[in-house]
Amino acid sequence: MQELLEEALATLVPSDAEQAAVAALCDSLLARARKAAPDGVEPLLVGSVAKGTWLPGADIDLFLRFPEGADLKTEGLALARAVLPDGEELYAQHPYLRGSVEGYSIDAVPCFAISDPTQPASAVDRTVFHTSWVHDNLTDAQRNDVRLAKRFLAVAGAYGAAAAVGGFSGYLVEVLVHRAGDFPAFVEKVASWRPPVALGAVPGAPEAEITLPDPVDPGRNVAAGVMRDGLARAVLAARQFLAESTADAFVVGAAERKPLGCVTTVVLPHPGGVEETALPHIQRQGRKLVRALEPFGVLGSHCSLGNEGFIVLETAVVELPERQLHRGPAVWDAGAFEFLAAYPQAPLRDGRFWALKPPRHLDIASAVQALLPKARVVEGLADGAEPLPAA
Incomplete structure (x- = not known):
């Protein structure tokens, strides 16, 4: 396995040329931000580039730390605009x-300079402490193990905390690799999981598929964003890798899924806003x-977002027979007389009445439009929609 991991890692560590180019770009962005920043505002790099866990082509996160109470909408965006004059305005907590x-994609993010990550704050404000934690706790070897784990989960369809994925955030991967020690141990631990996965207690936190206290804020579950399917994909990939370790585990797009049933796309008007808020509505x-x-x-x-919202469904059938089996009450249950009055020829089987009745909707299109009148129903995969991901 070690040789396989070394070969995979060789494709995941940015080249010397890219590292030099990104370092120069980061210096330029910081210099531009510092020149325009008012007194008391601290520009700094966070995220995977700052942590040394980035993959080739990674985004760059530039945070602009303002004193608490500052107007991030006005002052914050004005400074961000000095760094990215043509930047698109988005919203995620700030x-x-x-x-x-x-x-390179650049995010210029105004935030508050909090002093204690355990105090009430947004996830954005807490990010700076995550970067410091990784610097203080991960070895160089573990940073490369994080790269392997990120790509491994991405191939499995389980990497990314966005609503579209419901998977593992970069910081969660870093914490898990640190806990495990290295990539092989990380895979072994993931393969053994069964929900709910308790990796520590977070008093008062909502129920979640994985519970793991944030090292910088033990009152927060750092794995709260992992959904059931994201966890299932990670566990399946880990078990398959332990059963047969192949290079395909690190190659995006190596697995292709062919539908088993009928594919229907439900197309909805875009609800407005950015993906972080619009996609949950479609979901x-x-x-x-x-x-x-x-x-x-x-x-x-599977739900996805483009110029419109897409819900791709895979079903056994798209049309129902004119009559379907209808399960009635047992003779001794309430409603038995009423059922027999409605279906006087209903036979008894195992003490229960059975009948045939028309389905509420004969075809999938009419069923969809009865629930979502503004929806457009397309047979097959509509242009712009994403198919169901491979397992």
Whole structure:
């Protein structure tokens, strides 16, 4: 396995040329921010580039730390605009700008300079402490193990804390690799998990698939964003890798999934806002549809966002027979007489009445539009929609 990991790592560590280019770009961004920053404001780099756990082509995160009480919408964005004049304004707990410089995606993020990560604060404000923790606790070898773990989870479809993935954030991966010691031990631990995974106690935290106290704020569950499918994909990938270790585990797009059933795309108007807020709205509609379409045999669903919102459904059928088996009450249950009055020819089987009745909706399109009147239903995979990911 060691030879395989070394070969994979060789593709995941940025080249000397890219490291030099990114270092020069970061110096330039910091210099620009410091020149424009008012007194008391501290620009600094955070995220994977600052931690030394980045992969080739990684985004660069420049944080602009303002004293508490500052107006981040006005003062913060003004400073961010001095760094990224053409940046797009977005919002995730605090307003920020996203732009591109020399081919790299840059986030210029105003935040508050808190002194204690355990005090009430946004995840954005706490990020600075995560960067410091990684610097203080991960060895150079473990930083490379983090690179392996990130790519491994990305290939499995389990990397990224965004709503679209519901997987492992970069910081969570760093904490888990540190706890395990190295990448092989990380994989062994993940392969043994079964939800709910308790890796420590976080008093008062909501129930979650994985519970792990944040090293810089023990009152916060650092794994709260991992959803059931994200956990399942990670566990499956780990078990498969232990059973047969291959280079495909580190190659994005190596696995392709062919649908088992009928594919239908439900297209909805974009709800507005950025992906972090818009996609959860589409996902809620997706969950409603999965429950409502159970008679069609829902195998799976996947939500994505482009110019419109997409819910891709895979079902056993897209049309139902004109009559379906209808399970009635047992003779001794309440409602037995009423059921027999409605279906006087209903036979008894195992003490229970059974009948046939028309389905509420004969086809999947009418069922969808009854629940979501503004939806457009497309047979197959619509342009712009993402297919169900491979397991």
